[in-house]
Amino acid sequence: MGADVLRRVVEHLSGLDNAPASGNVDVADLCRRLAEPPPDTGTPLDQLLDPLFNEWVGHSFTTTGPGYMAYVPGGGLYPSGLAEFIAATTNRFTGVWQAAPALVQLEANVLSWLAEWMGYPTSARGLLTSGGSMANFSAIVTAREHHLGERLRDGVLYTSTHAHHCVAKSARLAGILGDRVRVIGVDEHCRMDVSELADAIADDFDEGLRPFMVVSSAGTTNTGAVDPLEAIGDLCEARGLWHHVDGAYGACFHMVPELRPLLAGLPRTDSVALDPHKGMFLPYGTGALIVRDGELLRAAHAGHADYLPDLNAEFYDPSQYTPELSRPYRGLGLWLPLKLYGAAKFRAALAEKRELALFAAEALSRVSGIVLDAPPQLSLLAFHLTWPGASTMEENEATDALLARVLQRQRVMLTGCQVDGRHLARICVLSFRTRRRHVQNAVDDVAAAAAALRAERGVVA
Numbered sequence: 001m002g003a004d005v006l007r008r009v010v011e012h013l014s015g016l017d018n019a020p021a022s023g024n025v026d027v028a029d030l031c032r033r034l035a036e037p038p039p040d041t042g043t044p045l046d047q048l049l050d051p052l053f054n055e056w057v058g059h060s061f062t063t064t065g066p067g068y069m070a071y072v073p074g075g076g077l078y079p080s081g082l083a084e085f086i087a088a089t090t091n092r093f094t095g096v097w098q099a100a101p102a103l104v105q106l107e108a109n110v111l112s113w114l115a116e117w118m119g120y121p122t123s124a125r126g127l128l129t130s131g132g133s134m135a136n137f138s139a140i141v142t143a144r145e146h147h148l149g150e151r152l153r154d155g156v157l158y159t160s161t162h163a164h165h166c167v168a169k170s171a172r173l174a175g176i177l178g179d180r181v182r183v184i185g186v187d188e189h190c191r192m193d194v195s196e197l198a199d200a201i202a203d204d205f206d207e208g209l210r211p212f213m214v215v216s217s218a219g220t221t222n223t224g225a226v227d228p229l230e231a232i233g234d235l236c237e238a239r240g241l242w243h244h245v246d247g248a249y250g251a252c253f254h255m256v257p258e259l260r261p262l263l264a265g266l267p268r269t270d271s272v273a274l275d276p277h278k279g280m281f282l283p284y285g286t287g288a289l290i291v292r293d294g295e296l297l298r299a300a301h302a303g304h305a306d307y308l309p310d311l312n313a314e315f316y317d318p319s320q321y322t323p324e325l326s327r328p329y330r331g332l333g334l335w336l337p338l339k340l341y342g343a344a345k346f347r348a349a350l351a352e353k354r355e356l357a358l359f360a361a362e363a364l365s366r367v368s369g370i371v372l373d374a375p376p377q378l379s380l381l382a383f384h385l386t387w388p389g390a391s392t393m394e395e396n397e398a399t400d401a402l403l404a405r406v407l408q409r410q411r412v413m414l415t416g417c418q419v420d421g422r423h424l425a426r427i428c429v430l431s432f433r434t435r436r437r438h439v440q441n442a443v444d445d446v447a448a449a450a451a452a453l454r455a456e457r458g459v460v461a
């Protein structure tokens with residue numbers, strides 16, 4: 001069975017360079033047909049794998065492909081997939097240290113490497129999660145527990161209009177209801193407005209509420225904006241608030257010493273969420289939260305029962321730092337590729353992705369009709385299409401049409417966002433498979449679509 005699965009996986013991956021940027025996902029009828037009652041009898045593996053690989057997998061965005069520059073890519077490193085296979089089939093219990101001490105130590109190593117790359121002290125501790133959303137959730141729980149204890153209702157959390165939607169969702173799940181979440185405006189670069197933040201905090205203190213946390217972004221999903229982390233850090237320090245940074249998209253760039261100035265202030269934060277399934281190219285299912293004062297993370301998550309082995313003081317015990325007990329052994333998926341390739345290769349890949357985004361921005365700025373609204377702060381850029389006399393509504397329709405035409409070529413997949421009523425197209429370069437020629441394809445396809453759309457609107461080139 002293993003050999004059969006591996007053969008099909010390798011065949012699938014070998015075809016990625018020529019695969020369409022997205023399969024047909026308009027398949028509601030197929031999904032209705034796929035719904036079925038529980039199977040009572042078995043089916044030969046081949047008959048299950050054939051439609052899986054030949055049909056169903058293909059009805060999806062090709063997130064592993066080199067042309068995937070939509071949302072926030074990652075790619076899905078093959079050795080990490082092998083690590084997940086090993087972890088699942090050896091199926092050791094890594095919820096508590098005593099059940100698999102050496103395996104848990106490998107995960108602890110990975111967490112301490114991440115902490116070091118974020119510029120955190122050795123007192124930092126962390127956890128591997130299913131992704132950025134859960135990492136942000138655990139951060140909010142930790143800050144809430146530390147600052148508010150059991151009196152949640154007057155605690156106030158601050159974030160920006162461009163924060164990922166999981167921040168407000170996580171706040172609600174953590175018991176911080178919508179009327180205690182302040183959504184702060186942004187400046188012309190889509191970064192949190194620190195003076196508005198300061199005013200909002202001051203107003204809430206005056207009202208007798210308890211401001212306790214700011215969630216800033218190190219790379220927003222919309223335009224890749226990095227909030228002014230230093231200034232927010234100063235304010236949080238002065239007013240005694242927890243500063244968490246959602247670095248699900250961007251924090252991994254802090255691994256690269258020469259890019260650290262782009263994320264200045266990150267090492268001062270109280271906690272950071274990062275997504276190795278984005279910035280370290282892993283398969284979906286691995287996020288991370290690192291908390292500067294590891295004791296506070298432990299205080300929020302510790303728990304014990306007499307059917308569990310005794311706690312040890314010396315070693316990292318996942319059950320004391322995470323909401324989970326039984327859990328996938330996520331650490332191996334990071335440990336294996338990091339040991340196999342070495343961190344230098346990851347740094348080089350991240351630096352290359354930024355260079356490619358700068359290259360795309362420079363090339364697009366020379367395309368007639370393309371307005372670069374957000375040049376890359378990290379590796380994401382956003383732009384729209386215009387022509388003389390165009391209204392915002394016409395530009396919005398044309399930019400949407402541009403995205404659709406680019407996808408029609410099936411070489412690259414891009415997605416858009418909306419900022420202040422304006423529709424923007426985005427290019428996010430973060431897959432390890434995306435190289436210069438693929439970014440050139442993106443630029444060429446945008447340029448061709450822009451020229452065609454402008455010509456259709458009677459614009460002379």
Ligand SMILES: Cc1ncc(COP(=O)(O)O)c(C=O)c1O
Nearest residue numbers: 072131132133164220221248249
């Ligand atoms: C800035 C940001 N935060 C949080 C998330 C949520 O991460 P996940 O999808 O891993 O839960 C994303 C996902 O794209 C993101 O870009």
